[in-house]
Amino acid sequence: MKKFLAVVKREYVQRVRSRMFLVVTVGAPLMFALFTVVPMLIANIRAGGPVRIAVADETGRMYERVRDSLAKERGDDEEYDAARVSDVNQNSDERIKRAAKASEQGFAVERVETEGRTTDELTRSLDERLRQEKIDAYLILPKDILESGEALFIMRNVGDVFTRGQVKDRLSGAVRDERLNERGITPEAMRGINQPVKFKATKAGAGQDKGEGFYLVFGVGFVIYLTILMYGQVILGAVIEEKETRIAEILFSSIRAFPLMMGKLIGVSLVALTQFVIWGLAFVGLGTYFAAQGMSIKLPHLPASLFAYLLLFFLLGYFIYATIYALVGSMVTTAQEGGQLAMPIILILVVGFYLVFPVIRSPNSNFAFWVSMIPFFAPITMLVRIVTQQPPLWQIVLSLAIGFTTVALLIWLASRVYRVGMLMYGKRATIPEVLKWIRQT
Secondary structure, three states: OHHHHHHHHHHHHHHHOOHHHHHHHHHHHHHHHHHHHHHHHHHOOOOOOOEEEEEEEOOOOOHHHHHHHHOOOOOOOOOOOOOOEEEOOOOOHHHHHHHHHHOOOOEEEEEEOOOOOOHHHHHHHHHHHHHOOOOOEEEEEOOOHHHHOOOEEEEOOOOOHHHHHHHHHHHHHHHHHHHHHHOOOOHHHHHHHOOOOOOOOEOOOOOEOOOHHHHHHHHHHHHHHHHHHHHHHHHHHHHHHHHHHOOHHHHHOOOOHHHHHHHHHHHHHHHHHHHHHHHHHHHHHHHHHHHHOOOOOOOOOOOHHHHHHHHHHHHHHHHHHHHHHHHHHHHOOOHHHHHHHHHHHHHHHHHHHHOHHHHHHOOOOHHHHHHHHOOOOHHHHHHHHHHHOOOOHHHHHHHHHHHHHHHHHHHHHHHHHHHHHOOOOOOOOOHHHHHHHHHHO
C-alpha cells in the first residue's frame, strides 16, 4: 500500500508542479472570461448617439405608424415609447439623449414634408443632407408601398447592417399593420389571434420539466469528452514514461505491475480533479460577478438522486476511457505511437452521443437497455434513460457494476501487458503478442 501511495504522490506532485499545469489552470478561466465577459462589456459600450432618420411619407398616412414601429421591439404591445425613439419634429435634444441611453440602437426620426415635391426632388434634397451629415439615413415611402411592399432606404454608413436590419423589420411590421387596418382588422386583434399556445411539458408524477436534466446529461458527456482529450495523452505518457527512461527493471524489482499502473492512473486523475476544482471555483466567482451585474442565474431544479447518478456515471466514463489509454500505453513504446492508436478511443465516445437519439424516443426498449449496459456507452445512454423515463433501480446498479468491473479488468489487462511490454524497446506490440503476454504473465 505504501508503494502504491508513493506512486500516486509522485505522479500527482510532479504534474501539479509543472509549468504547463499552471498555464492551463490559469489560462482556461481567463480564456472563458475573454470570450464571455469581454464581449458583454464591449456590447454595452455606448458609441455615438441615436441614428437620425428622415422619413418622407408620400402616402400621407404611414409616418406615425413607422415612427411608432421604430419605438419598440417587434412584437412589443406597448404604445409609443419616447425613451426608445425621438421625433425630431416634436422635440428636443433631451429626447434624443433619452433614446440613445435607453437602447443600443435608438432612432431619432424626422418627418420630411412631401407636398408639391417629386420623388427625385426629395432624393436630391435628402442626399445633400446626408453629405452635410445632418442625418444618418433617410427612408422614402412611395404611394404604392402597401401594394408593392417596396421602400427606399439610403444610409451614410452602408456597413451598419444592424441598423438596416432593424429598420427593415420594423417597417415591415408597420406596413403589415396598415394593411390589416385597411381590411378592418386591428393589429391588436391580429396579435390576439396569433398568440401562441402556452405549452407546459410535465413528467408523470413530477413537476414541470423544461429539459434541464437532458441538457445536464449532454453537459456531463461533454465534460467527459473534454477531460479525455486533455488528460488522455497525459495518462498515455505516464504509462510509457519508464519505457523511455529505461528504469523499468528497477521499478519491477520493488513494486508489482498492477499497483504501479493503478497508482499512475489515480495520480493523473487527482491532477485532473484538482484542475476542475480550481476551474469550478473560478466559474463560481464568474457567476457571482454576473449576479452582481443584475443577471439572474437559474440553477436547474432536479432531484438530488440525479446529481448522484451524474457523479457516478461521470467517474465511470472517465475511468473507462482513461484505462483504455493506459492499455494503449502498455502496448506502445513512444507517446507518438500512442497518439496514433488513441483516436479510435474518442470515436467510441462520440458513438455514445449518436446513440442518444434512438434512446430518447424509446428509453424502455430492448435496444435502449442493451446500449445502456455496454460500459463504453453507458455514461451517456443510461443517464439519458434516467432523465427521460427512469428505468428500474436494478438496471442502473447493473450498468454501474458492469462498468466498474470493466475498469478493473482493463487495469488488470494493462498491467499484465505493461509488465512484459515495459522491457520492449523500438517495436510496437501486435495484438497476437499482447494476447500471448496476457496468457503467460
